[in-house]
Amino acid sequence: MNQSLNNWEKIVQTFQHIWGYEDFRYPQKEIIQCLLESQDALIVMPTGGGKSLCFQLPALLNEGLILVISPLVALMENQVYDLKNRQLPAELLHNEIPRDQKKITLQKIKNNQLRLLYLSPETLLINSVWQVLVSPDVKINGLILDEAHCLVQWGETFRPAYRRLGAVRTALIEQKAPHTKIAIAAFTATANPQSQGIIERVLQLENPQIFCLSPYRSNLNLNVKIAWTPRCRRDLILQFIKPRKRQSGLIYVRSRRDSEILTQWLQSVNYKVGAYHAGLSPQKRREIENKWLEESLQFVVCTSAFGLGINKANVRWIIHFQSPYLLSEYLQEIGRGGRDGNPAHALTLMSEPTGWLDPSDQQRDKYLKQQLQKQYQQVKQLIKQIPKQGEINAITQQFTQGKIILSLLHSAGQLEWIDPFNYRLKTNISTINLSQLQSSQNEPLKQMRQYLYTKKCRWQFLLEAFGFKEEAKEFKCGHCDNCHRQS
Structure with missing residues (x-):
């Protein structure tokens, strides 16, 4: 996202003209400046804090395309609908789009007519889409991971394509003009310090600027x-x-x-x-x-x-x-x-x-744990049959759980992606402790139960859980059920 407009006043005027707001809210200005300077960033801002604008405006101020990786069709459609209503060059790709419409969008990408392209991790890694994006003639400025907590929540066993996103930037840059820069920014409303670390590692962020706002909402x-x-x-x-x-x-x-x-x-x-x-x-x-x-x-x-x-x-x-x-x-x-x-x-x-x-609650929790255990057992049976190096589609044809196996190995730190489609195992497969990995998956379930039964201020519990230790000290919101009981 090389900065083509140094005049901040002009940036503000563009913002006011398109979105109609008088000025930015903290830290929107700082995030926009970061992305215009092609710096990686990790942004944790409460729901309703204006995250989308932080990457939409930089996309419109520069030539080239920003890829917005988004988890849900409804989310993509709402944002693209809003952008198109403002006459802005944005499109989306997902598996529900008719073939003719998809061809038109791919042609727009080839012609460098778009500034924002919304798509899921799975769609990004479809061969027909990837081959267009990797073309040397398609200028790409940045990669945005919207709702980045989904990488942590879903990336291991539900949507393993998330675990391959860290290899995307290098693979794209290899095919582009010399000195091409592609910044990566991850946006979410909910990421505790552990989740932030996972996002940073999986995406291979390079010295990212971190913007982390308190989740507390007084209303x-x-x-x-x-x-x-x-x-x-x-x-x-x-x-x-x-x-x-x-x-x-x-x-x-x-x-x-x-x-x-x-x-x-x-x-x-x-x-x-x-x-x-x-x-x-x-x-x-x-x-x-x-x-x-x-x-x-x-x-x-x-x-x-x-x-x-x-x-x-x-x-x-x-x-x-x-x-x-x-x-x-x-x-x-x-x-x-x-x-x-x-x-x-x-x-x-x-x-x-x-x-x-x-x-009913205990039955639901028990069912979830049983499903996780079943999945890990299946992986354990197949894991020693996985080649030390290979291509993901070949693995998927050989093993029905192939993508999940590779995702779990990546999560365990035992696999690296050479590019988004080819992997290499780091060590002997027998040394991997999957039970430890399974145990780490159960920790968030315990944390939710602790929240339900806590007697302390509920917002104080949430602030501690999401890494705001200093703010949580002696904190009392005064308006949750526990605070009312203690008053």
Whole structure:
């Protein structure tokens, strides 16, 4: 992202003309300057902090293309729709796009007509797309990893393509003009120090500037309640939303089935609500999003994907029908409330600790651990058959779990990517301690349970968990359920 405009005043004028804001919020200006100077960066900013603008504006100030790696189709579509409405040269690529439209977008890339291209890690590494991007004639300035916490949450066993992104920059630069610089910047709202380290290592960031803002939101009121029985869980929902009849909200659930069942019940008691999950068609998902944004639906009963990157300022409440698995998920999801700065309330429901009256939470946690254990056992059986050096597509044809095996080896520090498609093992395969790796996966689950049962200020717990130790000392928000009990 070589700086072609040294005049900051002109940059501000471009910002004001396109986005209509008077001035930048800290640290937007500093991040933009960093990216214009082709420096790597790791940015942790709360939801609603204006992260997207920090890479969109530099892209428009320079010639060449910035690749924005994004985890979800809905997130890409919302951002590209907004950019196109501003008459800005942006496109997206994903597997739901018609073939003709994809060809047009690839041609625009070849002709250097775009400034921003949104795509998933998997789409980036499709051969037909990669061959266009790697062409010497296509000028690429930067690589942005949006919602970078997904690399940590999903990169090992769910979406292993994330683990190959560190090899992308070198492979691209090798095919470009001499002295080409491609900066990498990772943006997220939730990354504790350990996650920041993983992101930095996997992406191979070079002396990155780090911008890390406190996740604390003074307008966001946090509450956890025990639902002693399944019926009690539903009663608590009604008690919570009844006085908020005209307010926009979200109810998060863990499964598609829960989304459908809970929606049907809420519709039967006359609430304007829709179910949202990955099993719906793309058209249906967009329809529900739009109805919620336009407020023809008061709220949505959804799985974790919903709301990521959707800009709705007046969400007044968030309910977790069951607690999330990870604290980072929780912080992301409650962060969708109160983006306009006005008060918002977050309620998390959990089963009573023994599980005698309602074992549903314990059953869900047990199932997740069993699935993880099963996956690691499968990997353990196959791992010694993996060649010391090879190409990922050949491995995938030979082993159904091939990509996950390579991802886990990379996570264990025993594999390096020569380029995004070819790997090399670092050491003897028998020395790898997969049980230690599996144990590290269980730690975040414990942390979520500690949050649910803590008696200290909930925001103090979150500040400590996400690395803000100094700020957390003696911290009392005064407006979470625990602070209210102690006052």
